[in-house]
Amino acid sequence: MLWRRRIEPFTRPLVYAFFRFTRGLTLGVRAVVTDEAGKVLLIQHTYIKGWYLPGGGVERGETAETAVVRELAEEAGVRALSRPVLVSAHSNEVLHPGDHVLVYRVEAWEPCPSDAAGEIHAVGWFDPHDLPEETTKATRRRIAEALHGADSDPMW
Template identity: 90%
Template sequence: MLWRRRIEPFTRPLVYAFFRFKRGLTLGVRAVVTDEAGKVLLLQHTYVHGWYLPGGGVERGETAELAVVRELQEEAGVRALSRPRLVSAHSNEVLHPGDHVLVYRIEAWETCASNAAGEIHAVGWFDPHDLPEETTRATRRRIAEALHGEEPDAMW
């Protein structure tokens, strides 16, 4: 699946153009989940470099809360047992005009089957003060905001 990462820089503009045409305004969600040791859940996709918080797009007819629960289960094999708590909202205007991302905190969860269907390369739990080098800058900021009380930045 590494071929997806190689072509991603070329296909991203086409994917964004398609979503922009189809939806106009897009909404994404990300989940901040920690285990009993305080480690944060991150994942790597097969189609882009870096470690990210689990999440994805909100589908038509779906609430943001349901989307974050669905994406968490699909991508990471984690089932939320408590209602997601909204932490922050961000504009992703720089990378994707018209896109916004909501960040949720999941307080109670259990493991379950994942059905990422080739989308996820790796899933891991990491100390929030010692994240992998390839953790994206935006992911680092969202973790600091959700877990360390830093002021949320309006921009992704």
């Protein structure tokens, strides 16, 4: 799946243009999940470099809470046992005009089968004070906001 990462810089503008044309305003969700040792859940996609919080787009007819629960199960094999708690909302205007991202915290969860065929390269649990080098800046900021009380930045 490394070929997907190689072509991503070329296909991203096309995908964003398609979303902008067909959706106007888009809404995404991300989840901050920790294990009993306090490690935070991160994922790597097959099509882009870096470690990210699990999440994705909110589909038509779906609530943001339903979307974050669905994305956690699909991408990371994590089933939420408690209602996700909204932590923050962010504009992703710089990378994707018209896009907003909601960040949720999931307190109680259990493992479940993942359905990320071809989308997820790796899933890992990391000390939030010692994240992998490839963890994105936005992911680092969201973790600091959700787990360490940092001020929430309205921009992604």
